[in-house]
Amino acid sequence: MVKDPNGSEGPTLAQVSESELLEGIFPLLPGGHGVLLGPGDDAALVAAPDGKVVATTDAMVRDRDWRDDWSTGADVGAKTVAQNLADVAAMGAVPTGLLVTLIADPATPLAWVHDFATGLAEAAREAGAPVVGGDLSSAPPGMLVVSVTALGDLEGREPVLRSGARPGDVVAVAGSLGRSHAGWRLLERGVPGRAPELVDYHRRPRPAYRQGPLAAEAGVHAMLDLSDGLVRDAGRVARASGVGVDLSREALQADVAALAGAVGEEMAWECVLTGGEEHSLLGCFPAHVPLPHGWRRVGAVVGGEGVTLDGQAQGPGGWDHFAG
Amino acid sequence: MVKDPNGSEGPTLAQVSESELLEGIFPLLPGGHGVLLGPGDDAALVAAPDGKVVATTDAMVRDRDWRDDWSTGADVGAKTVAQNLADVAAMGAVPTGLLVTLIADPATPLAWVHDFATGLAEAAREAGAPVVGGDLSSAPPGMLVVSVTALGDLEGREPVLRSGARPGDVVAVAGSLGRSHAGWRLLERGVPGRAPELVDYHRRPRPAYRQGPLAAEAGVHAMLDLSDGLVRDAGRVARASGVGVDLSREALQADVAALAGAVGEEMAWECVLTGGEEHSLLGCFPAHVPLPHGWRRVGAVVGGEGVTLDGQAQGPGGWDHFAG
Incomplete structure (x- = not known):
C-alpha cells in the first residue's frame, strides 16, 4: 500500500501489470453483437452494415476538463462517453463501438481507474455502445488523460451535416x-x-x-x-x-x-x-x-x-x- | 513572440485560435477517395466496403514515449502513424482512415505542431492512409500527448488473429x-x-x-x-x-x-x-x-x-x- 498524490491510500497502477489491470476492467465493459472482435488482439473488428463508418474522437484532461475534487472517476468515464456519442448522434447515426485510451501517471490509484471504467461502462451500456478496444499508456507525474474514439452506423440514412441549413428552417x-x-x-x-x-x-x-x-x-x-x-x-x-x-x-x-x-x-x-x-x-x-x-x-x-x-x-x- | 519552455522563440498555440491552427494544418493532411466526409463536422464518414471496420488506437506521451532532444515533431508524427498502421496491417487489413488527437500545453511552439503534422502527413500518405478527423485539447504546463486511432478494411479477407497458430507452423x-x-x-x-x-x-x-x-x-x-x-x-x-x-x-x-x-x-x-x-x-x-x-x-x-x-x-x- 502506498500513499497516492491525492492523499488516499490503496494500490496504484504501478503495483499491477498491464494484463492484470485489463483483466480487472474488461469484464466491466459492455460488448455487443456488432463487435466481431473485441479487445485483446492487434485491433478490433466492428460491423459496419451501412458500408460506411462514422468516426469521431474527443479527449478529456485532468485539471482542464475535470477536477478530481468535483468529479469522480465514474463521472469522467460517463462524460467522455457522452461527448463522443453526442457527435455520433449529431450525424444521424447509432453508436457501434468505443475505443478508450487511458494515459495515466503510474501513481494513479487503481480505485480511480476502476471507478472510471464503471462509469464509462454504465454510460456506454445505456447508450448501446460496446467498448471494442483501447490503449493504456503511462505518463509523467500528475498526468491523467482520457481519449475516446466512437464509431457509428447510419443504418442507410444520409449523414446530417452542419452545412444543410436553409433560410426558413x-x-x-x-x-x-x-x-x-x-x-x-x-x-x-x-x-x-x-x-x-x-x-x-x-x-x-x-x-x-x-x-x-x-x-x-x-x-x-x-x-x-x-x-x-x-x-x-x-x-x-x-x-x-x-x-x-x-x-x-x-x-x-x-x-x-x-x-x-x-x-x-x-x-x-x-x-x-x-x-x-x-x-x-x-x-x-x-x-x-x-x-x-x-x-x-x-x-x-x-x-x-x-x-x-x-x-x-x-x-x-x-x-x-x-x-x- | 514568447520564449517557449524549450528555449526557442516563436509563436505558441496560445497565440492562435483553434480554427486558425486547423486552417494551417488541414491542407497538409492527406485525404483519400474513401473519405466520404473529412474533418470539420461532428464526425467523419469513412467507406467500409467490407461491411466491417478494423479499429485500433495508440498514444504517445512526451518524456515517456519520446524525448524532444532526440525526436523532432515530425519524427513523433511519423512514429504514431507507424504504430497504429502496423496494428491494422497485422489484422490483414489496409488502412482507410486516421483520427489524430493532440493534447498540448498552450505554450507548445506552433512550429512543433506544424512539424508534427508534416511528419504525420508524410507517413500517412506513404501508407495510403487519409487523415479523417481528430481533436485538439489544451493541457497543463509541460504536457504533450498524441493519441491516434486507425481504421482499416479487410477487403473481403478473414481477420488474422493471434490465436490461430498451430504446431508445425x-x-x-x-x-x-x-x-x-x-x-x-x-x-x-x-x-x-x-x-x-x-x-x-x-x-x-x-x-x-x-x-x-x-x-x-x-x-x-x-x-x-x-x-x-x-x-x-x-x-x-x-x-x-x-x-x-x-x-x-x-x-x-x-x-x-x-x-x-x-x-x-x-x-x-x-x-x-x-x-x-x-x-x-x-x-x-x-x-x-x-x-x-x-x-x-x-x-x-x-x-x-x-x-x-x-x-x-x-x-x-x-x-x-x-x-x-
Missing part, C-alpha cells in the same frame, strides 16, 4: 440548455447543494442520443451537438450553411427560468446562450415538417450570416481551446 | 528486428553517429504494412505486430493459440550481425529478442505454404507453451507499461 433543440455550465458555476461558487441536479448534469451530461437518428429520419437539414455553447455552435451551422440563425428570446425563456433560481437571471441567460458541455442536439428542420417528439423550437434560419437573438447580433461566446 | 518476420531498440541505446549512450540508420529507425520506424494483407492472402494462421519485443510478442501468440514458439538462434544470426557492429554482440541479441517499437510483423504460416516475398523464417510453432530459443526457455522480456 426551424432551429430546434433536443435536450436541455445551460444546465452543465450552471452546475459548473455552482461548483465554482462552492454552493453545489443549491441545485444538485445541475451539478449532476455538469458531471454526467445525458444527451438525447436517440434524437439524432430520429431527426435524420424526419428530414432534418443540418445538425450538431452543443459542445461549446448555443451561440458558438449555432454560428458553426450558420457559417457552414452560408446562412444566419436568429434565436428567439421568448422560446428560450423556459430554459432560462429553469436555471434562474439557482444562478440568477443574468447568469441563466449566459448559461443558456454560451454554456458549453451540454451535448444536446441542435437541428435545422424544414418548416413544413412537424418537429419530432423531444425537439422544441428555439429560433429560425434566416438570410445573412452569424447568430442573432431577436435580431440582435451576438458575439461568438463559448469556448476556444487554446485562447490565451 | 513456420514462424516468420516481415521487416527488421532490434533496430529501433539499438538506435535508442545509441542515443542513450550519446553516440548516435555510430549508426545513424538505427537511430533514424528508432525515430521513424517503417513497418512493412503491405506484408500484412499479403500474408493474409497467403493463408497465414496468426499474426501480430512486434511492438513490445520478439519474445514478449511471440509469447502473446503462443498464449492466445495454446502453443509454444521456438525461435532459431541460427535464423536470427543475420539480424544480430547487422546490429553487433554498432552496439556489440551481447546487446545486439538483447535488441533482437526483446527490443520494442520495431513494428515489424510476426506471422505463423502453414508449413506447406511458401513464405511470401519479404518474409523470412525465424522459428517454428511447437507443442507446449511459452517461447524458447533453440529449445531454451526465455523470460518475458520486453515492455510493460505500468511496471513499477
Whole structure:
C-alpha cells in the first residue's frame, strides 16, 4: 500500500501489470453483437452494415476538463462517453463501438481507474455502445488523460451535416440548455447543494442520443451537438450553411427560468446562450415538417450570416481551446 | 513572440485560435477517395466496403514515449502513424482512415505542431492512409500527448488473429528486428553517429504494412505486430493459440550481425529478442505454404507453451507499461 498524490491510500497502477489491470476492467465493459472482435488482439473488428463508418474522437484532461475534487472517476468515464456519442448522434447515426485510451501517471490509484471504467461502462451500456478496444499508456507525474474514439452506423440514412441549413428552417433543440455550465458555476461558487441536479448534469451530461437518428429520419437539414455553447455552435451551422440563425428570446425563456433560481437571471441567460458541455442536439428542420417528439423550437434560419437573438447580433461566446 | 519552455522563440498555440491552427494544418493532411466526409463536422464518414471496420488506437506521451532532444515533431508524427498502421496491417487489413488527437500545453511552439503534422502527413500518405478527423485539447504546463486511432478494411479477407497458430507452423518476420531498440541505446549512450540508420529507425520506424494483407492472402494462421519485443510478442501468440514458439538462434544470426557492429554482440541479441517499437510483423504460416516475398523464417510453432530459443526457455522480456 502506498500513499497516492491525492492523499488516499490503496494500490496504484504501478503495483499491477498491464494484463492484470485489463483483466480487472474488461469484464466491466459492455460488448455487443456488432463487435466481431473485441479487445485483446492487434485491433478490433466492428460491423459496419451501412458500408460506411462514422468516426469521431474527443479527449478529456485532468485539471482542464475535470477536477478530481468535483468529479469522480465514474463521472469522467460517463462524460467522455457522452461527448463522443453526442457527435455520433449529431450525424444521424447509432453508436457501434468505443475505443478508450487511458494515459495515466503510474501513481494513479487503481480505485480511480476502476471507478472510471464503471462509469464509462454504465454510460456506454445505456447508450448501446460496446467498448471494442483501447490503449493504456503511462505518463509523467500528475498526468491523467482520457481519449475516446466512437464509431457509428447510419443504418442507410444520409449523414446530417452542419452545412444543410436553409433560410426558413426551424432551429430546434433536443435536450436541455445551460444546465452543465450552471452546475459548473455552482461548483465554482462552492454552493453545489443549491441545485444538485445541475451539478449532476455538469458531471454526467445525458444527451438525447436517440434524437439524432430520429431527426435524420424526419428530414432534418443540418445538425450538431452543443459542445461549446448555443451561440458558438449555432454560428458553426450558420457559417457552414452560408446562412444566419436568429434565436428567439421568448422560446428560450423556459430554459432560462429553469436555471434562474439557482444562478440568477443574468447568469441563466449566459448559461443558456454560451454554456458549453451540454451535448444536446441542435437541428435545422424544414418548416413544413412537424418537429419530432423531444425537439422544441428555439429560433429560425434566416438570410445573412452569424447568430442573432431577436435580431440582435451576438458575439461568438463559448469556448476556444487554446485562447490565451 | 514568447520564449517557449524549450528555449526557442516563436509563436505558441496560445497565440492562435483553434480554427486558425486547423486552417494551417488541414491542407497538409492527406485525404483519400474513401473519405466520404473529412474533418470539420461532428464526425467523419469513412467507406467500409467490407461491411466491417478494423479499429485500433495508440498514444504517445512526451518524456515517456519520446524525448524532444532526440525526436523532432515530425519524427513523433511519423512514429504514431507507424504504430497504429502496423496494428491494422497485422489484422490483414489496409488502412482507410486516421483520427489524430493532440493534447498540448498552450505554450507548445506552433512550429512543433506544424512539424508534427508534416511528419504525420508524410507517413500517412506513404501508407495510403487519409487523415479523417481528430481533436485538439489544451493541457497543463509541460504536457504533450498524441493519441491516434486507425481504421482499416479487410477487403473481403478473414481477420488474422493471434490465436490461430498451430504446431508445425513456420514462424516468420516481415521487416527488421532490434533496430529501433539499438538506435535508442545509441542515443542513450550519446553516440548516435555510430549508426545513424538505427537511430533514424528508432525515430521513424517503417513497418512493412503491405506484408500484412499479403500474408493474409497467403493463408497465414496468426499474426501480430512486434511492438513490445520478439519474445514478449511471440509469447502473446503462443498464449492466445495454446502453443509454444521456438525461435532459431541460427535464423536470427543475420539480424544480430547487422546490429553487433554498432552496439556489440551481447546487446545486439538483447535488441533482437526483446527490443520494442520495431513494428515489424510476426506471422505463423502453414508449413506447406511458401513464405511470401519479404518474409523470412525465424522459428517454428511447437507443442507446449511459452517461447524458447533453440529449445531454451526465455523470460518475458520486453515492455510493460505500468511496471513499477
